[in-house]
Amino acid sequence: MQVRFWGTRGSLPVAPKAGTIADKVADALVAANGRSFADKAAALAFVExxxxxxxxxxxxGATSCVEVDMGEGPFIVCDLGSGVRELGLDTLRRCAQEGRPKEWHIFLSHLHWDHIMGFPFFVPAFMDGAKIIIHAGHPDAEQALRRQQEEISFPVPFDWLKADIEFRTLETGREYEIGEVTVSVILQHHSHDSYGYRFRDRDGKVAIYSTDSEHKIDQMHDENDFAQFFGHADLVVCDTMYSLADSVSMKEDWGHSSNIVAVDLCHEAKARRLALFHHEPTYSDADIQRMHEETIRYEELTRDTDALEVLCAYDGLCVEL
Structure with missing residues (x-):
């Protein structure tokens, strides 16, 4: 099982400003300290x-989209944020090169715009012969996707899409079989509800996708259901949009969590790896890196037995389970 990240930001897509790129180039030149490079490969090695x-x-800067890939069979996708555009193109390439079926199973955490906004740009939806099954805990998922393609919002109506598109409403407490993967669902704390997903392959590898869920530091005794749902997972992709200070002050009850409670939950669950996810759109790369470093230190200080590896998700990251 591989988990690929195509979009890792929350709320809205972001792009670096010209000044941000200039700062990175300047910092890299200072770090190079006058050295020269024989070719681009050498320069890239320096960067790495x-x-x-x-x-x-x-x-x-793309919004939420994560792929759970078994290397064969249908494609499994979590959320339809702006990152799904690149995912769509890459999966079509794999269909052509590897003979994969043109079948996509989409699992929606919830229906807020940053998690569905990429669907009008999802190329497989425009193709004859493609099959797209959209799974959600929300019975109004179809309404949400159709509404964003009404003429007032988008020039291509939903009914013009050529793929065979099906909507399935999921229930908690049940398991669903998608190819080689068993999927279970949990209700989360967020406006209009959100749902987390547990993906287990036939070798017992487990990936958790849990974003847009608020876990309060002073109410962690009520989180036993989540600790069990995350239990012994090989990877937990978790909403860590805010710092602890933000999550308990001005952004309390906004439906998101902090890096601190994510570590606490994963420790309780005895998970193996945590991926920080749904990054605050106002945070710079340096801000996100600082949070990653602080999270690693917090994990080390609060660890009881086995270490929890803390990753920081970025667009393009691929994790092998």
Missing amino acids: DDLDFATGRSYG
């Missing part, structure tokens, strides 16, 4: 080996 992530690369 000698620059920190925030200077040499970027966490990206």
Whole structure:
């Protein structure tokens, strides 16, 4: 099982400003300290080996879209944020090169715009012979996707899409079989509700997708259901949009969580890896990197037995389970 990240921002897509790129270039030149590079490959090796992530690369700016890939069979996708545009193109390439079926199973966490806005740009939806099954805990999922393609909002009506599109309403407490993967669902704390997903393959590998869910630091005794749902997962993709200070003050009850409670939940669940996800759109790459470093330190200080590996999701990251 591979988990690929195509969009990792929350709320709205963001792009670096011209000044941000200039700052990165300047910082890289200072770090190079006058050295020269024989070719582009050598320069890229310098970026990879000698620059920190925030200077040499970027966490990206697309909104939520994560793929759970078994390497064969139908494609499994979590959320339809703006990152789904690139996912659609890449999966079509794999269909052509690897003979994969043109079948996509989409699992929606919820219906807020940043999590569905990419669907009008999802190329497979425009193709004859493609099959798209949209799974959601919300019975009004179809209404939400149709509404954003009404003429007042988008030039291509939903009914013009050529793919075979089906909507399935999921229930908590049940398991669903999608190809080689068993999927279960949990209700989360968010406006108009959201749902988290547990994906288990036939080898027992488990990936959790849990975003847009608020876990309060002073109410962690009420989170036993989530600790069990995350239990012994190989990877937990978790909403860590805010710092702890923000999550307990001016942004309390906004439906998102902090890096601190994510670590606490994963420790309780004895999960193996945590991916920080749904990054605040106002945070710079340096801000996100700082949160990642602080989260690693917090995990080390609060660890009881086995270590929890803390990753920071970025557009393009691929994790092998």
